[in-house]
Each structure stands twice: as structure tokens, then as C-alpha cells.
Amino acid sequence: MLTKRERTRLSILDTAAALASAQGLESLSIGGLATKTGMSKSGLFSHFGSREELQLATVDHAADIFAREVVVPGRSAPRGMARIWALLDGFLDYIERGVFAGGCFFATTSIEFKDRPGPVRDRIGEHVTQWRSYIEHAVEQAQELGELDPEADPRRIGFELNAFVQSAKSQHAFFGDDRAFVDARAAVRDRLESLRAKERLTV
Amino acid sequence: MLTKRERTRLSILDTAAALASAQGLESLSIGGLATKTGMSKSGLFSHFGSREELQLATVDHAADIFAREVVVPGRSAPRGMARIWALLDGFLDYIERGVFAGGCFFATTSIEFKDRPGPVRDRIGEHVTQWRSYIEHAVEQAQELGELDPEADPRRIGFELNAFVQSAKSQHAFFGDDRAFVDARAAVRDRLESLRAKERLTV
DNA sequence: CAAAGAATAGAACGAGCGTGCTCTTTTTGT
């Protein structure tokens, strides 16, 4: 069983991640978070020791949630086309389910910290890079299995597919527009089909 | 000729837009902006009357710059495929040229204000919507001219094309990765080609 | 060139921020 400290800490981080996904990590004030969780400023503060440590812990906590909600389910799908689709569809699903109050934690924070050098920025970058590499790797596997055009550049395919889902996320976050999900799924499906068809012709 | 007030105001807004494109509109502090422009807090403040007015003026000023740098040149290209390309290529060009210090003003601020209701959010939304509608309209014109598959949904094509350039911008902003521009231009060109070819087959 | 008016500086305010400190309450191990 977790100690009280750990339980409290996790509950704080849940609130922090939800709040930061909406308003950004810089808007995370110790006082505001304390009010939201029903604690005193100093009581909450003692869990982290500094504001920056709180931000880092929040980033890592959000990454855990993202892994649990998107990456793990996606990777349990069979290799190849199925897994590519599972990752991207799973991503859109996680946005639609509203796992984070403000849409996508890493969308908000990666833009927020793009020009703020430091450990927080670095940590965010690691997680974003990892996501991109998951997609790229899934594309490579599909090529190895002969399901996807071997001539295609995995990085570029990854770029395009990720662009669709990220763009849907942005559009939904700002305008609340659900058609973005329809557009994104259709765009991903069409793009994958075009890459599969090409291979069939050459076989 | 412009009055001194207007000249000073414009110079402040240039600095403000550059700063906000990097750090966001909420990080625009009166004091910081005063230091950056070599003015006193109160002297600068008197140009706007409130922080929110400063933010609104900054948004509009950034929109003026965007129009001058991207929209006007793009619209001067001949209708049809050429104009679609001019708009998207011009957008990428404007990011590459570093017109705004922090990449793209509206990318930063639209995410920042997605969950902050109020006049600033509304103003940002207007400009973003306008950009999307320019692209969509250019696609429709290409269809009318018979250059682009009339079966295609202009909104979805607009979504896809915009997704490519926006994604390149994000990737460049955070990672400084110039390959994103290569990927994005290739993705846009391929997508436009695929829509042109389809039409040729049916003619 | 002087008077009128616009533009800016300087100081001060109340509020909220991150962060230490000390004291009290709650949890834990025996």
C-alpha cells in the first residue's frame, strides 16, 4: 500500500496535470493549487520543495497518464498497419474522452516552453520525441511486414500522420469542433490506404 | 505623417508581438515591456489603459503583420492550384524567415487562450478562422477552375494541408528542426498532386 | 518664441507570488 505522502502527492499531481493542460505550467501557482486541493500553501509546497520540482513532477505524471491511456493500448495491437492505426486512433480517442481537462497536456506545455530553456523544457521534449518515435517505429514495422510501401520514408509518413491528429487536437481544443476528429481519422485512413495500395501494385 | 503617439505605439506593439510569439501573451508584463522598449511603466501603460487592451492591440498588430507577410503575397498569385501553393509555401517561408521571434504568434497564443474565455480569446479565434477560410476558399476556386478534383471536400483538404504546415511550425519551434519544412512542403505537394491526378483520370 | 497640450517619468498602492519558519495535528510502528 502507498504511504499517505504518496497518495496525497498523486492526488495533487492529478489536479496539477489537469490544470496545466488547460492553463499551462506557468499558470500553476502554489496557492491556486493549494486552494483547489483543499490544502495550505506550505503543506502542498513541502511535497515538492520548489516550483520547478512541482512542474517536473507534473510533466512526468502527465507522461504516465499518456502512456497508460494511449501508448500501452496502442502497443497491444498486432504489429503493422493495425498498430499504426491503434496508436493514432487511440490518441484521438484520448482527446475525445477528455482525459486531460484542457485537451492535451503536451500540446499546451510544449508550445509554452518552446522558448524557455531549462530542465522543464528538456523533460517535455523527451516525451514528445518519444511519441514521435513510437509512430515512426510502427511505420517501420509495417514496412518490414510488407504491409506498407517500402519506398516510403518512415520519418515523413510519421510526420504526416502525426500532423493530422495533432491538428485535430488543436482545432478541437480551441473551437470545440468535433468534425476535426472525423477529418483526421479520414485523412489518416486515406493516407495509410494510399501507402498500402501502392505496394499492391508493385507486387 | 503619423503623430509621435502613433509611432511610439507601433514600436511598442512590434516588441510586444515579438515577445508574445515566444513567451505568450500572459507573460507580457507591463514592466518587462517597458524595460525592453526603454520606457517607464506608466509611460507605456498610458498608451493602452489596461493590460487587456494591450493584449488586444498586440493581437491585432500581429494579424496586420501576418496579413502583410503571408496573406497579401499569397493572394496575389493566380487563382487555383498556384494560389493554394502560394499561401502554404508563403506560410512556411514566413516561419523560416523568423518574422516573429518565437515562431508563429497565433500558434502560441491560440493554445495559450484556448481555455481563457474573454475578448482576447475571441479576437485570436477570429484571425485563426480567417486563415482557415482563406485556404478553403482557395481550394474551392481551384475546383471551379477544374484544376482540382471536384469530388473532394474543401474543408477536409484545407484541414489536411493546414495540418502539414502547422505541424512543421510546431516541430521547428520546439526542436529547431529544419527537416520539418522539407517534409511539410513534400507532403503538401504530394497531396495536391494526388488531387490533380484523380481529376485527370475522370476527364 | 512662448503658451498649450501631449507624452512620459517617478513614486506609491494593494494583491498575489514563491519560499522559509515554527507550531500543531495526524499517521505509523511497536
Added chain:
DNA sequence: ACAAAAAGAGCACGCTCGTTCTATTCTTTG
């Protein structure tokens, strides 16, 4: 059940923020 230890509350600090007020310095115009 009780002592030891952990967790949290309450308060105070120096700082920066947006904003206001008053005084001073520039521009413009007759």
C-alpha cells in the same frame, strides 16, 4: 495505547505585478 515521526497549518518575508496619481519634460502650434 503510546511514543516517534511524518504531514500539514499558519504566518511572515521580499518580490513583482497592474494600476493610479502627480510632477516633469518634450512637441506642436499660434
